[in-house]
Amino acid sequence: MPAVEHEPDFAERASMFGEKVRFRAHQLQLTQKDLTGLSRSYVQLLWNGRGGHRRSDGTYQSPNPTMDILMRLSVVLRVDDGYLIDHQRGVGEHRERSSR
Numbered sequence: 001m002p003a004v005e006h007e008p009d010f011a012e013r014a015s016m017f018g019e020k021v022r023f024r025a026h027q028l029q030l031t032q033k034d035l036t037g038l039s040r041s042y043v044q045l046l047w048n049g050r051g052g053h054r055r056s057d058g059t060y061q062s063p064n065p066t067m068d069i070l071m072r073l074s075v076v077l078r079v080d081d082g083y084l085i086d087h088q089r090g091v092g093e094h095r096e097r098s099s100r
Contacts, residue, residue, distance in 0.1 A: 009087075010062055011049070011062050012087075013062075013085075013087045014049045014050070014062035014063050014064075015049035016049075016087060016090075016091070017046070017049065017063070017084055017085065018046055018047050018048055018049035018050075018063070019049070019091050020079075020083065020084055020091050020094075021035075021046055021047055021073060021077065021084065022047050023091045023092060024077040024078075024079060024094065025077060028077065028078065030076070030077075032044065032047070034076070035073065035076055035077075037072075038069070038072075045063055046063050046065065049062065049063065050062065050063060070084055070085065074097065075097065078096055078097045079094040079095070079096065079097055080094060080095040080096075080097055083095070
């Protein structure tokens with residue numbers, strides 16, 4: 001079965017994902033190093049809303065973190081599980097998760 005093409009606004013959603021991670025990390029005064037043992041370069045890619053692979057036209061693909069990464073980030077950022085990927089909720093519109 002062929003892969004399903006992403007909706008046209010996938011890059012916008014990826015950008016919002018990065019904004020949400022940055023915003024919440026700043027609220028909690030967390031550094032990139034504090035984010036769940038992920039490499040700093042990977043966290044930078046997420047924060048900037050881009051993946052690690054550059055296309056032939058010079059643009060970067062959108063990030064596509066695994067469920068494991070999403071869950072680990074939501075725990076460290078103390079947000080509800082769906083907040084980071086819910087494109088209908090804006091930056092800062094999360095429910096706070098109780099401590100780790």
